[in-house]
Amino acid sequence: MKIGELATRTGCPVETIRYYEREGLLPEPARSSGNYRLYAEPHAERLRFIRHCRTLDMTLEEIRTLLDYHDHPRQPCNAVNGLIDDHLAHVEARIEQLQALRQALATLRSRCNGETDSSHCGILQELAQPEARELPAEAGEPSHVPGPHGRH
Amino acid sequence: MKIGELATRTGCPVETIRYYEREGLLPEPARSSGNYRLYAEPHAERLRFIRHCRTLDMTLEEIRTLLDYHDHPRQPCNAVNGLIDDHLAHVEARIEQLQALRQALATLRSRCNGETDSSHCGILQELAQPEARELPAEAGEPSHVPGPHGRH
């Protein structure tokens, strides 16, 4: 199958498939006489694996690690579990951060009813403050889970 | 004050201050005879405003809009409230997504106790599936709030 069919069958854009190949997540497929990529079922399975991991917001680096375990089955797979646990911890940390953020935004929002003119707007005034202790300053290791503006 | 002092007083890295200037969020400051940037208190206030907005995970574009209202007070400030409301909605949407994600990861995690060898690992097996309806496929407009790997 050509790349377009693989794309529709997996729901993954063509450009992204080529990107995964460049990144070494997908092996280079065979080529037709006209230099078209030719995929078989194992490629589709591997791509589904990758996309599934991506819907779980894993990084390509994490996925690379999982694919490595998948490709070289050996020893007990404790490391797989560890990777999932770590990722879960990141997601949970990010949820807590965003909940604090939501609270801070709700408080901020309550500062103004929208009727005053913007030189007296309580929101703008509060934003000009040196940043209260609304948010706990994100201590410790970084969460590696994006904030509110991802996935366009 | 020079850029280093502004940086320590606001907790914003020097490089980032220069970046905000390039982006037009901070005005170009005066220069010393040796071509050093020289800041005064209004610059510090404006930078605090920006950083405060960033801790609330607003985009620079959103901040630009707020600064514009701040710089040109006029009409009722409904648009400020609207911007905050929209941003709040994005954060809430992202929280819900991440909670679904957490559930999916927890389910995935339960597939394996780490004792089997990785060719029989239930996690790897599940990831190779065509992606179940664990996650509701992210319908509607994109949330613009990053996933679990931001803020390094």
Place this chain on the structure above:
DNA sequence: GACACACCCTGTAGCCACTACAGGGTCAAG
């Protein structure tokens, strides 16, 4: 055979909000 059109190819640049250099200049203290 000529053309249209859908699909494919490579390579490069852009997105966001920084971060990290490289390669140099300035300035005060010792």
Place this chain on the structure above:
DNA sequence: CTTGACCCTGTAGTGGCTACAGGGTGTGTC
């Protein structure tokens, strides 16, 4: 006169794509 802390500009890298530009391939229709 040298050290060292600070400053300058400019460029490239991060992640995970996305979007071209500029071309080639393959199929169907006239």
